[in-house]
Amino acid sequence: MPFINVKMAVGRTLEQKRELAEVLTREMVRILDVKPEWVELVIDEYPRKNWATAGQIHADKYGPGCGSQGIEEK
Template sequence: MPIAQINIMEGRSDEQKEALIVEVTAAISRALDAPEQNIRVLIQELPRQNWGIAGQSAKKLGR
């Protein structure tokens, strides 16, 4: 059973996350010839202050 774990910064809409799940599932199914019903996609949302970019938090950088 393929499992994709995706880390993103918080702030995406439910619709965007649903679209991500659909697209990642389809890509894994095509690449691995795996049935979609066996694929799991886990999205972890991280606060901007917990996401570092070039030594600073994304929150501090205004992202």
């Protein structure tokens, strides 16, 4: 505790996951005044056909991929 669950599009690199884990944990520790070893982070990755906004599947809305190049999150 605390426990962080990140849901995001599949396709990020291991390096991005490493940085997410490191940075989000560091900020949780700082803001909440907790010990680092209590912070757990789990990443759920989704293909774009399993995520929708405003009723439209992201695979239809943005095409394949993730992030800023023609992507649902950008």
